[in-house]
Amino acid sequence: MxxxxxxxxxxxxxxxxxxxxxxxxxxxxxxxxxxFSTQKKVAPAPTKQTSTTKTDGTKSGAxxxxxxxxxxxxxxxxxxxxxxxxxxxxxxxEGVQFMDILLIGLAIFFLMRLMGGRREPAYAAAGSTSExxxxxxxxxxxxxxxxxxxxxxxxxxxxxxxxETPDWFDADAFVAQAPQHFTQLQRAWDAQNWDEIAEYTSAxxxxxxxxxxxxxxxxxxxxxxxxxxxxxxxxxxRAGTVVSIHFHGxxxxxxxxxxxxxxxxxxxGRDATExxxxxxxxxxxxx
Numbered sequence: 001m002x003x004x005x006x007x008x009x010x011x012x013x014x015x016x017x018x019x020x021x022x023x024x025x026x027x028x029x030x031x032x033x034x035x036f037s038t039q040k041k042v043a044p045a046p047t048k049q050t051s052t053t054k055t056d057g058t059k060s061g062a063x064x065x066x067x068x069x070x071x072x073x074x075x076x077x078x079x080x081x082x083x084x085x086x087x088x089x090x091x092x093x094e095g096v097q098f099m100d101i102l103l104i105g106l107a108i109f110f111l112m113r114l115m116g117g118r119r120e121p122a123y124a125a126a127g128s129t130s131e132x133x134x135x136x137x138x139x140x141x142x143x144x145x146x147x148x149x150x151x152x153x154x155x156x157x158x159x160x161x162x163x164e165t166p167d168w169f170d171a172d173a174f175v176a177q178a179p180q181h182f183t184q185l186q187r188a189w190d191a192q193n194w195d196e197i198a199e200y201t202s203a204x205x206x207x208x209x210x211x212x213x214x215x216x217x218x219x220x221x222x223x224x225x226x227x228x229x230x231x232x233x234x235x236x237x238r239a240g241t242v243v244s245i246h247f248h249g250x251x252x253x254x255x256x257x258x259x260x261x262x263x264x265x266x267x268x269g270r271d272a273t274e275x276x277x278x279x280x281x282x283x284x285x286x287x
Contacts (some may be wrong), residue, residue, distance in 0.1 A: 023220035023254050026182075030263070033205035033283030036267045038233035038244045039073045040161045040256075044287040045248070045263035056200040165234050169241075178229035178245050182266075186222040189213070201271075201281045225250040225259045232265060240272045241284065261287055 165171045181200070190198040191212060198206055226249040235245030248263040267283040 021219055023222065024120050024212075025222050025253050025262070026185045026250055027197070027209065027264070027284040028216070029286065030206045030212065031283075031285045032212075033202065033281070035283050036233060036242050036244060038246075039163045040230075040246075042232055042246050042249070042265055042287040043263055045261050053285070060202065073204045075183065083284060089124065095100050117277065163231050163234050167229075168238065169243075170230050171234075174229050175245065178247070179224075179227040182229070182247055183224045186224055189222050190222050199278070199280075205281055220253075221255055223252040223255075223259075227251075227254060233267075236272075240269055242267055242269045243279070244268075246273040256267060 001200065009100050059257065163171075185200055187193075189209075194206070194210065202207065227247060228249050230246045230248075231243070232246045233242070236244045245266050245268065246263070247266060249261070250259040251262050252259045263286075265285045265287065266281055267285065268279040268281045271277050
């Protein structure tokens with residue numbers, strides 16, 4: 001009983017030890033803050049999938065492949081031939097009995113089955129080959145029709161919607177500077193420079209970011225391998241303006257790991273009642 005209690009206490013201590021948290025980029029890859037609708041479709045970041053086409057094809061091919069002729073047919077023929085030879089030349093017909101007739105009939109039946117069975121695999125092989133060819137073509141058509149585009153979504157590349165903006169808003173300059181701010185915020189996030197992050201975010205989003213950052217490693221280094229930005233939404237009202245920017249590219253959240261593809265939308269707003277105010281991030285949304 002004492003040993004059982006010690007084992008239970010040890011298990012509780014092991015389970016109670018917090019696991020080492022993995023480094024995450026600014027926002028942690030979660031949807032935080034406010035969410036707004038966009039005029040353009042946004043492609044989600046593609047997930048890694050293990051291709052099983054080759055494995056499945058190998059397994060299915062092995063399952064449908066007919067048995068190759070081997071020594072079994074040869075030995076079967078020799079066995080039947082030896083049986084007939086023994087019956088014919090062994091003098092058993094001198095005094096034919098019921099068992100002799102039964103053995104002869106069995107030998108003839110075995111030979112007919114053997115000869116008929118050797119013709120069947122040819123048709124079976126032809127049928128399985130045509131079925132495999134048809135199955136391969138069908139898989140190719142399905143993979144071609146459903147294959148994602150380079151952006152991760154087949155419909156995203158075909159989306160030619162133009163986001164209309166007023167004359168006072170320089171969309172090209174805004175989008176051109178967005179990747180620089182994205183990279184700068186990753187550095188501030190790693191260093192936990194909350195004064196700088198507060199200049200970019202709303203009070204609501206800042207509180208959520210601090211909560212998420214507490215469970216991440218103290219020291220981390222996020223590397224933005226590539227970052228592209230695109231204007232996907234623009235909303236203007238009397239209270240203010242909201243601009244939605246789609247960031248996508250490759251990022252390395254841990255030094256020892258390979259870069260991963262990311263895709264997320266930042267909603268930036270500015271109060272229309274005040275002059276000369278900066279744009280602040282109101283929300284981060286994962287497509």
